[in-house]
Amino acid sequence: MLKTNAAEQEVYYKEALKQALASIESEPENARGWFLAGQAYAKLKDYRGADSTFTQAAKLYRGYSSDIDTEREEAWITAYNEAITAYQANDIASAIRNLENANIIYRKRPEAFYLIGSFYANQGDYAKAVEAYQAVLPILRDEALQPSDAEAKKQWQQTEQEVVANMGSLLISLDRAAEAEQVYREYLQRNPDHLESEVNLAIAMTRQNKVAEAAEVFKKIASRTDLSDTQLLTVGIGLFNAEDFKGAADAFMAAAQKNPYSRDALLNYTKAVLRQSLVLEEAKIKGTKDQDDARLIELYREMISVGGKTLELDPFNREVLTYIMRSHQGLSQLLPQAGERKKHEDELRATVRKAEALAFEVDQLSFRTGEKEVTISGSIKNLKLQPGTQVKLRFTLLSDKGEPIGSDVATTSAAAAQEQSSFRLVVPVRGEMAGWKYERVQ
16 A cells, blocks of 8 residues: 555555455454455455455454445545546446446445436436435435535435435336335425425326325415426426316416416416316306306406417417417307407407418427527428428527527428428527527528
């Protein structure tokens, strides 16, 4: 250990290991030989050999426990630092191998388990990522291992939160929603009312068709006043899936009020209102006690109003036009004043003409947000264009104040009639995206 040259050190470590193994063979009950063998293995970076010999040394003599812990942690630091060096060189395979070595030799620090879980998840090996996250949680929750420094302790708590969220999401992706539910429940026992975990718990229950239980959790969450627009959107989707359309509409409207540039909040609100109107329409046809023409009129007006706002952001959405047409038709039949009925008959005809004039429909829009860019993908369904006609859509990404933070044009060629063609676009952004809109350009 006094040698500064690595090659010289290795010669001595190998000789030390040889002598230690000879000691073990002649005196297998002598803990000293096992301990020295563990030291030599660790210095030679044979972490499995070090682990097994240190374990036997501790069994034979408990007095070595503290020294062995020190040796193990020192070897862990070596392996972990080599993993970081490999990662910085973009050698992920070597980084993973060194992290695995770190976890073999010392299991009282969370960093290597957490990092290797992230690597496995990024590679799509969700099962191995879950195993790593399952190993890290007992470490993070062990009071005896908690750092004494307040800032470090806070970091451990943050890591636990991230591990729970990541592991739960991966378990759901692996169709292991029951396990995900248990992960979230355990975390909520330690951190009651943690918003993200409550939302994820409800999602995990929904995946298991525990619709009623999930709805109760979503209702509890919806009563909170500290939800962001994206959280309200998630709550709304949960309530919608649980067929609580009134609660879903309330959540979507709250999301739209917080973020008027969220097309998803506006569109989902319209869908939730539609589902409420369908129930009342059926009650009207059957003449049941649930018939409520005044409420139905109100819902139709809401669909027209919010549908119009949705089309300002998503103008080639034929689905929204059908909601508006349905509402005008309903109002033309329900309103008591002849003039008002006539007005909606005219609006219905105008909306039908607009829908029939659509040359194409934009569908399957997806926005993936990066640190400095947003990747947009989607498709165009050809309704009236000549196949091969070039279609250009200018997408403008908006801040929470509605100001443009990035813009670019997606280009694709129309497929055959009623067929779809896809497009993809990467837009650099100057801030966080709160919403988007698009328009056709020549």
